[in-house]
Amino acid sequence: xxxxxxxxxxxxxxxxxxxxxxxxxxxxxxxxxxxxxxxxxxxxxxxxxxxxxxxxx
Amino acid sequence: xxxxxxxxxxxxxxxxxxxxxxxxxxxxxxxxxxxxxxxxxxxxxxxxxxxxxxxxxxxxxxxxxxxxxxxxxxxxxxxxxxxxxxxxxxxxxxxxxxxxxxxxxxxxxxxxxxxxxxxxxxxxxxxxxxxxxxxxxxxx
Numbered sequence: 001x002x003x004x005x006x007x008x009x010x011x012x013x014x015x016x017x018x019x020x021x022x023x024x025x026x027x028x029x030x031x032x033x034x035x036x037x038x039x040x041x042x043x044x045x046x047x048x049x050x051x052x053x054x055x056x057x
Numbered sequence: 058x059x060x061x062x063x064x065x066x067x068x069x070x071x072x073x074x075x076x077x078x079x080x081x082x083x084x085x086x087x088x089x090x091x092x093x094x095x096x097x098x099x100x101x102x103x104x105x106x107x108x109x110x111x112x113x114x115x116x117x118x119x120x121x122x123x124x125x126x127x128x129x130x131x132x133x134x135x136x137x138x139x140x141x142x143x144x145x146x147x148x149x150x151x152x153x154x155x156x157x158x159x160x161x162x163x164x165x166x167x168x169x170x171x172x173x174x175x176x177x178x179x180x181x182x183x184x185x186x187x188x189x190x191x192x193x194x195x196x197x
Binding site: 006009013014017018020023 | 097107166169184
């Protein structure tokens with residue numbers, strides 16, 4: 001669970017920077033930042049499930 | 058004629074923009090702060106500082122090319138070192154005090170720490186370019 005927490009912290013901090021340096025109105029940048037944050041989490045969960053089924057142990 | 062007109066539209070960045078770019082790299086957030094962009098300075102600088110120190114607290118390690126690295130090994134260190142170097146004086150301070158360069162792979166958060174440290178530097182490069190663009194008048 002702590003891994004998810006730190007991944008979420010990482011995604012949120014990175015999304016803040018991406019949102020701030022993006023071009024457009026404040027609203028557009030806010031939406032972009034939220035999209036980046038959501039993409040980080042969704043991709044991480046997808047990769048996590050793919051790795052879960054791989055016989056790596 | 059067209060070429061001549063286009064040449065006029067390419068503006069050279071003023072020296073102040075370069076100075077602010079260097080300041081933004083050296084101290085995360087300073088480039089925006091000197092331009093009066095308080096909110097941006099707080100957000101961009103805050104994220105870099107928080108990520109850097111969180112990375113160190115997690116047991117992540119900074120990269121550098123040392124005399125022990127030869128040939129391909131030295132090249133492999135160069136890429137992550139350039140990412141770490143983006144943190145500016147934070148990295149240089151650690152280098153001078155030999156802080157954060159020891160590997161602590163036994164810690165469970167070690168990989169998180171490495172990632173936080175690397176990304177802190179890379180994000181500061183983005184913040185630096187943003188400060189430069191604002192100072193050069195290429196961005197609002």
